[in-house]
Amino acid sequence: MPIHYGSKKLNYITVSSTVATQIPHAVGAAYSMKMEKKDACTITYFGDGGSSTGDFHAGLNFSAVMEAPVIFFCRNNGWAISTPINDQLRSDGIVVRGKGYGIPSIRVDGNDALAIYSAVYEARKMAIEKQTPVLIEALTYRAGHHSTSDDSTKYRPADEIEWWRDGQNPVKRFRTWIENNGWWSDQVESEHRSNIRKQLSQAIQAAERVEKPPVADLFSDVYDVPPTNLNEQEASLREHIKKHAQEYPSNVAV
Ligand SMILES: Cc1ncc(C[n+]2csc(CCOP(=O)(O)OP(=O)(O)O)c2C)c(N)n1
Structure with missing residues (x-):
């Protein structure tokens, strides 16, 4: 699928459509790094829906017991397709589940880019230096539909979506911050946008010239x-x- 890209060069492993299967993979990879005494850890991303699977619980417990250097990054956006969070769990979100397994766990504002950066930075340091798993729960909202075959206005009010998309928009918030610090302006943005547009159209033209693979x-x-x-x-x-x-x-x- 379009989001299932990967890069061996960048240590980026392709995920599969089967929700949360990447969690035990990340734990296994982290455990092998530990055995090889590498100065590295793994990070795996999943939604609140992913935290409702057996793989999540098996992965967390295994990593805690084996002290594997893995960061579990859960984007709690309130919805697993059309299933709201209240129909998935009765605990106080995901963060308490990490604590239940004896894993250092932190909850952050998922729409604050700087908070996410510093949480992941500290989690990485902790995972490697202390050889421990770490859980991060980023609280956010899925402002878009789950996929192109989903119409989320069928199960939630349009004004709720708008409220998050507008005022809470993480890109908008970060933009305000860099603008207030004098690092961004409308002029810089318009140059940046036209540059990116040019790069994109060149990349699309190059991709369209590539021959289709043989049957x-x-x-x-x-x-x-x-x-x-x-x-x-x-x-x-x-x-x-x-x-x-x-x-x-x-x-x-x-
Ligand atoms: C093991 C498994 N069960 C069910 C599905 C069907 N499914 C696809 S996505 C999804 C919900 C995932 O929820 P979340 O990770 O919170 O994603 P979001 O809706 O926020 O995009 C489900 C149940 C699946 N792909 N794999």
Whole structure:
């Protein structure tokens, strides 16, 4: 999916759509860093919905007992798609759950960029120096829909969304702060925006010039020996492409 990017170079692991599976992964990776005595920790992000899964509890307990240097970053935005937080838990948010497992835990204003920066900075220091997991609960609100197939006005009032989107907007708040400190102005912003727009349009043009990958790539990279149903699907797709060759680029059938 579009947000499932990753980068080996930047130590950024792709998440999967299965909610919260990244939590035990992060704990395992942190535990291996501990065993290798690396000067590093892992950080994993999830929503309040993620904290309602078994993987969350298993991950927190394992990390506490094994003293793994991992930061659990929970964005509590009040909603797991259309399920409000009150239908998910009766504890005082997520932060108390960390304490229950014996993990240093902190709650921060999730719409305050500087508060988030200093919480994560301190958590990283603590995780590495003290070899401990740390939980951060960022209190915020999901001002957008959950996804393009969700219409959140069906289950919450539009003026509530507007109140958060406008006055509590974290970008707006941070902008006010840098503007008041003399580091930003309308002129700087307009230059910045036109620069970024130029970079984006160049990147889009470059991406559009890249040839589509060959069909074979759809069927490789998962199985060592592809099962018969996959072979049948590949044969059927190739038959379809042959029949409608004019609709596909010439390299696609490779
Ligand atoms: C294990 C699992 N159960 C259910 C789903 C369906 N699902 C997709 S997103 C989601 C809610 C996630 O909540 P949260 O992380 O709070 O995301 P937000 O609504 O804030 O974007 C659910 C239940 C899933 N993808 N994986």
